[in-house]
Amino acid sequence: MNRRPAHEDVFQAIAHPARRKLLELLEKGELPVGELAKDFHATPPALSQHLTVLKKAGLVEERRQGRQRLYRLTPEPLQEISDWVASHKAYWVVKLAALGGYLRQKHGNPKT
Amino acid sequence: MNRRPAHEDVFQAIAHPARRKLLELLEKGELPVGELAKDFHATPPALSQHLTVLKKAGLVEERRQGRQRLYRLTPEPLQEISDWVASHKAYWVVKLAALGGYLRQKHGNPKT
DNA sequence: TTTATAATTAATCTTTTACTTAACTATCTT
């Protein structure tokens, strides 16, 4: 069945809030670990390990410059999340809209 | 800082492929556990435990009918995923488009 | 060349996750 190993799974990678934060920080552009560390309450090894997870999931790439390591976002794998959301959202929307309709009937017309 | 406990986190809940599959199955409508089990290679307790995770994340609700338990999708918490994707996708798109541009320059014009 | 800096890797520990088997609860059928 060839399932992708958990440690390369993008759903898994974004499951931890610390890693989502890292991705968000990297939207500012390529940054050295030291910069990431500033906005981040964790020891250097913990940070490094989270970055490794992101790297294995293909979400970041690393480049060395002097003694710094610069990380940049490579967002392509996030497409898988986006696709999953998109392919199911159609259903949710109907579902949630139906709930909205129900609530409007029940409580009056908050948002005609 | 009031972080939501991991066992109620929707990102965590959808991180496991088995749970994503359950959500997808439930798009067909409310179903008893036995129906879910058919499309699902797992022992009853394993299935039950995955359903519990989904329930704690607010993604499904359970209703008893005779000796069956019917589960239905309550997709509202998935909005958090959708919002996260939406709020970052703007950035990815630029990033990926830029890469596309780069590739076009480099390899000729696959998709003017 | 020694020392400092930036960050990772290694080793270890704790906690959480996922799964399993066994026992249990509730309902339905006979």
Add this chain to the structure above:
DNA sequence: AAGATAGTTAAGTAAAAGATTAATTATAAA
């Protein structure tokens, strides 16, 4: 009432995830 059915809860275990401290690598500065 005695099974059978549907599913959960409990208890135990193994593996994975996350964090920590200590050791290591590579580069830069003194």
